[in-house]
Each structure stands twice: as C-alpha cells, then as structure tokens.
Amino acid sequence: xxxxxxxxxxxxxxxxxxxxxxxxxxxxxxxxxxxxxxxxxxxxxxxxxxxxxxxxxxxxxxxxxxxxxxxxxxxxxxxxxxxxxxxxxxxxxxxxxxxxxxxxxxxxxxxxx
Amino acid sequence: xxxxxxxxxxxxxxxxxxxxxxxxxxxxxxxxxxxxxxxxxxxxxxxxxxxxxxxxxxxxxxxxxxxxxxxxxxxxxxxxxxxxxxxxxxxxxxxxxxxxxxxxxxxxxx
Numbered sequence: 263x264x265x266x267x268x269x270x271x272x273x274x275x276x277x278x279x280x281x282x283x284x285x286x287x288x289x290x291x292x293x294x295x296x297x298x299x300x301x302x303x304x305x306x307x308x309x310x311x312x313x314x315x316x317x318x319x320x321x322x323x324x325x326x327x328x329x330x331x332x333x334x335x336x337x338x339x340x341x342x343x344x345x346x347x348x349x350x351x352x353x354x355x356x357x358x359x360x361x362x363x364x365x366x367x368x369x370x371x372x373x374x375x
Numbered sequence: 376x377x378x379x380x381x382x383x384x385x386x387x388x389x390x391x392x393x394x395x396x397x398x399x400x401x402x403x404x405x406x407x408x409x410x411x412x413x414x415x416x417x418x419x420x421x422x423x424x425x426x427x428x429x430x431x432x433x434x435x436x437x438x439x440x441x442x443x444x445x446x447x448x449x450x451x452x453x454x455x456x457x458x459x460x461x462x463x464x465x466x467x468x469x470x471x472x473x474x475x476x477x478x479x480x481x482x483x484x485x
Contacts, residue, residue, distance in 0.1 A: 293472050304379075304465050304476035305418075312472075350418065352474075360472040361406050362431040365418035 268366030281338040285351030294334040379477035393454040400468030407449040412463040
C-alpha cells in the first residue's frame, strides 16, 4: 500500500521559534490533512488541503499542498508551550476512497519555555 | 455540536476474551471509521461504515469486526484477544473528506 514519509521524527525548539515539518507520499494525493495529537487524546484536525499549490492558514499554522501532489508542508510560527504534541499528516487511500486515510508516523514537537 | 464520543475510555481484558467498543459520531455524519494506534505501527485503518454498510476495510484479521446502526452509531468487536491487540482504538466520523476523531478507547490485553 501507499506510504507517507513524515519528517523530522522529532523536534526540540525554544518558545518563539518557527517550526516546519513535511510529508511525502509514494503516490499522488487529492487531499492532505494535518492533525495534532496530545497524550491520551485523539487526533485533532488542524488543516485540510484539497488542491495542488493550495496554501491554507489556521492562526499560527500554515500548510501547503505541494504542486507535485506528492507532498505537503506544515509550518508553525512563534511556537508556544501548548504547541507540544505529535503532528500527523494524512491522506486518502490511493484506491479512491476519501474515507480510508493513510497516516504518517508523526513528528513529535517539544517546546522549551 | 457535540464531538465524537467513544466508550469506554479504558479497558483491560484477558487473552482469549472478546471486547466491544462503542462510538457515537457527530450529529449528521453518516460515515464512521475505526483506526488502531500502536507505538510500532502508528495509526492504521480498520474499516469504515456508511449508512449501516461497510464500505472500506483495512488489512486486519477477521477477528476484528464492526457494525453501524441506523442512527449512525457504530461498534467494533475484537474476538479472541491477543496481547498484540493492546492499542488505542480511535473512531472518526467524517464529512466531505474530513475525519474528526474521538478521544479513543485504550485497550490493554493481559
């Protein structure tokens, strides 16, 4: 099946710094989703992208749908302690169903106050 | 709107037993999916139901099954539990390609 390669695996940054993480796929995606998961909780949807080249913001978060349709980026500006968590990218299965998601392995973000 | 509700939050079961997990989707959402999350394999798709029919299925053994009721609530069942079934089981309700997750059920098999 298709795979999503998410990098970096982990990041340790100082409060106030900007963060960038990315996800690449072995196949073309029609949708990219970015989630954040706190310990013991379910993933929370941050941003959804539907078109190649699309750039979407949600507060301090900005995500882009790569023009090759095989990658996506998530940027967090001016990080704060509550940004700590695991960030996942996800996309629908190459078989065509938007309801069967493949997830990356996640990026663990630690923010030092 | 209330979010996705999963019950119970925590379960401890013995090998060989079976377990049923419950999920109530966001009101108006007809698609319900289930995922297994483990440290080694990450988030993996189990199955998806829409209007009481299973539309998609992941690569899990037949011990994992599910169903959806007419009110869109869903249950998943795991029979003959194995130690490797210990995981966080997540339910998501979806609309227009966006999946919204519940808090999950933490299953521990001993």
